[in-house]
Amino acid sequence: MINASLPVQFVMLILLGASLMSWWYIFIKMFTLKRAQKSTDDFEREFWAGGDLHVMYQRVSAERENAGEMERVFEAGFREFTKLRRQAGLPGNVVIDGTQRAMRATYQRELDGLESHLSFLATVGSVSPYVGLFGTVWGIMLAFQGLATVAQATLAQVAPGIAEALIATAMGLFAAIPAVVAYNRYTHDIDRLANRMESFMEEFSNILQRQSNKAV
Amino acid sequence: MIPADAPFVSRPASSFLAGVLALGVHGVFLLLLVFGVSWQTQHPAPVMVDLWEALPAEPAATKRPPPPRRAEPVKRMAEPVPSRPPAVKEPPAPKAPDIALEKKKTDTRRVAEEKRLAEAARIEAETAKTAHEKQLADQKKRELLRQMEADALSQRIAAEAAASADRAARLAEAQAAAGRRQTELARAVGQYRDLISATVRGNTRLPDNLKGNPEVRCLVRLLPTGEVLSVRVTQPSGNAAYDEAVVRAIELSSPLPLPADRAARAAFVPELSFVHRPKE
Numbered sequence: 001m002i003n004a005s006l007p008v009q010f011v012m013l014i015l016l017g018a019s020l021m022s023w024w025y026i027f028i029k030m031f032t033l034k035r036a037q038k039s040t041d042d043f044e045r046e047f048w049a050g051g052d053l054h055v056m057y058q059r060v061s062a063e064r065e066n067a068g069e070m071e072r073v074f075e076a077g078f079r080e081f082t083k084l085r086r087q088a089g090l091p092g093n094v095v096i097d098g099t100q101r102a103m104r105a106t107y108q109r110e111l112d113g114l115e116s117h118l119s120f121l122a123t124v125g126s127v128s129p130y131v132g133l134f135g136t137v138w139g140i141m142l143a144f145q146g147l148a149t150v151a152q153a154t155l156a157q158v159a160p161g162i163a164e165a166l167i168a169t170a171m172g173l174f175a176a177i178p179a180v181v182a183y184n185r186y187t188h189d190i191d192r193l194a195n196r197m198e199s200f201m202e203e204f205s206n207i208l209q210r211q212s213n214k215a216v
Numbered sequence: 217m218i219p220a221d222a223p224f225v226s227r228p229a230s231s232f233l234a235g236v237l238a239l240g241v242h243g244v245f246l247l248l249l250v251f252g253v254s255w256q257t258q259h260p261a262p263v264m265v266d267l268w269e270a271l272p273a274e275p276a277a278t279k280r281p282p283p284p285r286r287a288e289p290v291k292r293m294a295e296p297v298p299s300r301p302p303a304v305k306e307p308p309a310p311k312a313p314d315i316a317l318e319k320k321k322t323d324t325r326r327v328a329e330e331k332r333l334a335e336a337a338r339i340e341a342e343t344a345k346t347a348h349e350k351q352l353a354d355q356k357k358r359e360l361l362r363q364m365e366a367d368a369l370s371q372r373i374a375a376e377a378a379a380s381a382d383r384a385a386r387l388a389e390a391q392a393a394a395g396r397r398q399t400e401l402a403r404a405v406g407q408y409r410d411l412i413s414a415t416v417r418g419n420t421r422l423p424d425n426l427k428g429n430p431e432v433r434c435l436v437r438l439l440p441t442g443e444v445l446s447v448r449v450t451q452p453s454g455n456a457a458y459d460e461a462v463v464r465a466i467e468l469s470s471p472l473p474l475p476a477d478r479a480a481r482a483a484f485v486p487e488l489s490f491v492h493r494p495k496e
Contacts, residue, residue, distance in 0.1 A: 019242065023238035023242070024234050028231055031230050031233070151418065152420075174245060
């Protein structure tokens with residue numbers, strides 16, 4: 001690796017950096033998604049247990065810093081709902097529309113936070129094999145160029161150079177494979193979370209609509 | 217109300233732990249790479265099949281060790297024979313208590329019958345019994361001694377046989393080692409001769425007008441490190457350009473590969489007569 005030519009060394013350095021970064025993001029996303037799934041589970045259980053919505057809102061807004069994604073959607077929707085209800089004379093569907101908009105905005109923001117850095121994993125997964133291949137091709141080119149200066153070629157004169165160059169491909173694959181696996185896994189997980197949140201938003205709107213009709 | 221209304225961005229993830237884990241994964245991969253793949257640190261030499269020439273001497277070297285090994289079973293079989301007779305002779309010893317018991321019984325009967333002479337008779341009987349016992353014990357001791365002597369003798373014989381076998385084995389081994397060393401040396405010299413030829417041949421640029429497979433003999437003066445000091449053509453091939461090319465190739469190949477073994481290196485340093493043919 002140390003004997004490799006400068007471009008090959010550069011390629012290896014890039015790949016090492018990419019691999020380190022992608023594993024870093026893999027672990028960060030793993031923790032984030034685990035927490036998001038757990039908080040969503042907890043919140044859904046609490047919500048459908050049929051407690052008082054006001055009490056729940058108080059609790060969620062008190063610990064806003066540590067609230068889960070779905071809790072924040074709930075909080076944004078409920079806050080908007082109470083605010084709009086306080087303005088007397090607004091028709092019920094306007095209140096619900098406003099509530100839904102508030103929830104959708106929070107939902108988008110939360111989803112954006114969950115999906116951040118996933119594109120990096122996708123890029124590493126698709127590009128690093130090519131980068132590694134480039135390093136290998138370059139190294140093999142140099143090995144054969146060195147062969148041109150000797151009259152009788154032996155395998156021993158090219159084999160070490162080629163073996164060194166192949167390390168670049170190995171590194172590219174090492175960076176790419178986990179990144180692709182993690183990317184696919186995390187996109188799937190986030191999709192499921194998004195589905196759950198959207199269903200929750202719809203159901204929650206229905207509940208709020210019933211409440212507002214009752215009050216009016 | 218307004219600050220509470222502000223949208224919440226994202227939370228800080230536990231990025232430190234993630235970084236440590238990422239580094240750990242790479243460390244594991246590096247370890248796998250280092251210990252899983254046997255990296256060749258030295259360039260593999262273009263080894264020729266010349267090794268066959270050095271081989272015939274080896275079968276003789278490997279055949280020699282068996283004789284001492286064959287001698288061992290004989291020695292081991294000889295050992296048990298002297299140790300068996302004592303084992304057969306031993307049974308008589310346990311009989312002694314029986315006799316003593318009978319004696320005692322008759323003694324007690326006599327004591328019952330003749331109460332008046334009881335004291336004297338018993339003492340008499342006791343002394344007789346102790347004498348008899350002593351005799352028996354003496355016999356036993358003698359037997360034991362004889363057995364021990366026999367054992368020691370057999371052991372000494374076995375040890376002597378082992379020692380002589382050992383000496384023979386050591387001698388044979390030394391001879392084999394010497395032979396092996398000789399062949400090893402010859403092989404190392406041949407191997408490095410091939411290696412040098414291959415390196416020089418790789419660096420030779422053959423002139424265009426070369427015909428056939430002419431031979432050049434050169435005298436190369438070397439430093440112990442393999443550095444080429446000077447090259448002199450001792451027997452030119454007739455093609456001056458080719459001779460030139462060979463000399464240049466030898467200079468280009470400096471330092472030449474030399475065996476690490478001091479004895480083997482003596483064949484190359486300080487002067488190496490080098491025979492070169494363009495095609496081989």
